[in-house]
């Protein structure tokens with residue numbers, strides 16, 4: 158195994174990480190490089206390998222091959238030192254529902270090596286910061302999903318670790334909590350913390366990440382700033398929902414004239430979707446053509462690009478939802 | 483000693499949980515309480531303890547059964563922590579590797595201690611008495627708890643490998659039921675036929691029961707000395723088993739913990 162020079166400018170580095178679960182290759186040669194003090198967004202659909210990547214970087218599982226360093230330390234060779242420098246908030250809130258918010262956080266603080274008093278003080282500060290003071294002494298089983306999620310995140314922030322790993326931190330949160338959480342993350346980054354964040358939402362990566370790595374089937378299929386990726390995907394998308402699936406072929410040729418990228422067809426929804434350069438012009442021209450051709454439309458409209466579009470553009474296949482096949 | 487500090491943190495958390503969810507204990511103690519009633523009032527009449535009372539004889543067996551089944555609390559507790567993702571969270575923290583399981587087995591001694599107290603009260607209610615010295619009684623209780631503690635390490639390994647906490651009860655029942663019944667817990671082992679008698683005599687649950695029974699002074703005077711070696715050396719034999727279980731299963735449990743991944 159080739160060992161690299163320690164690059165002090167990088168808080169997280171990974172090279173050629175492979176992880177297999179039986180037949181499934183969860184990670185298939187993933188490379189990452191995250192400069193200190195920046196946010197990396199790992200963007201991918203369910204089953205892409207995001208959680209597996211986070212698990213390797215946080216020492217929970219060892220890779221079958223490849224190496225990874227966090228804060229310059231090899232995650233396989235020095236897991237215990239790595240653990241003292243990271244904070245993890247996993248995909249599902251890992252809290253003890255019979256303990257109160259304060260008790261949960263105090264426990265985590267003690268396990269980071271703080272004294273009980275320090276841990277309690279920190280716990281109270283964070284509970285206040287997340288505006289949960291009123292509920293601080295209630296068992297978490299009385300909390301909503303969003304409140305638990307915030308306690309879980311507070312656990313990751315508790316010891317002020319220099320590197321944070323957040324696995325889908327806002328999945329299932331209402332828009333307000335999501336915004337608050339984004340602010341909390343931005344504050345940390347402003348103080349110099351490095352963040353690796355996974356998400357299924359392009360918008361979230363857009364909001365927070367300096368660099369985005371799009372992964373699919375355990376491989377990085379694109380990387381760049383959100384601007385670069387969006388430019389790649391095109392600006393707006395035009396969706397045409399048809400009344401009769403038989404019309405799909407004719408509509409495809411109509412929208413082709415305004416397309417700035419590949420036309421995407423979802424046959425069982427009678428949907429034709431296409432990236433367009435100048436949205437409003439494209440919309441009116443397509444509407445005219447549809448009318449002239451006498452094609453019934455259920456719905457037609459413009460929307461911003463989504464992860465599905467990124468995937469379509471990058472891989473030529475739609476983002477697969479776990480469980481469906 | 484960061485290991486002891488971390489284990490204490492985990493144990494403290496588990497004890498808080500016992501306080502918050504007392505109904506778990508009520509539910510778990512239903513079985514031994516039913517057994518007390520069943521054997522004391524229903525079967526007891528037809529089991530003869532020469533020169534003594536069956537209820538006095540019975541309770542030591544109930545104690546042994548209670549702590550053996552009580553140790554399964556370790557398995558279900560850890561399995562639940564795996565399922566809820568807490569083990570993964572602990573594994574991402576810079577804490578001692580053995581602390582989560584060590585803290586769990588330690589706090590389960592508190593849990594089993596409470597169980598034994600409740601079962602003692604139930605025993606007193608049906609006519610059981612401590613006839614020996616205070617020191618002997620203390621030794622008997624400590625032996626029960628130490629045995630339970632050692633068995634918790636076995637159960638910890640189970641808890642870390644089962645797919646869901648629900649599996650624990652089914653998986654343990656098929657082993658623990660014969661273990662606590664092919665023994666002298668409910669009837670004197672001398673009454674058992676051939677092979678079963680030998681199994682009962684070498685069963686550490688029997689020796690635990692016997693040692694406790696003797697210390698509490700619950701064997702009627704004139705009971706003949708046991709003929710098998712384990713029962714003659716019940717205390718030593720039980721302690722030997724307990725130490726063996728810890729020596730074998732503690733390292734396995736720690737290793738399993740390190741490899742646990744939620745899913």
Ligand SMILES: Nc1ncnc2c1ncn2[C@@H]1O[C@H](COP(=O)(O)OP(=O)(O)O)[C@@H](O)[C@H]1O
Nearest residue numbers: 178181183202203204205206207208209210745
């Ligand atoms: N412990 C495991 N056992 C078997 N398969 C797994 C395990 N963990 C992950 N996988 C598989 O690896 C792939 C990647 O999973 P994951 O990293 O959880 O993806 P994501 O977090 O992006 O949704 C999926 O196909 C998943 O089913």
Ligand SMILES: [Mg+2]
Nearest residue numbers: 207208209248
């Ligand atoms: Mg995931």
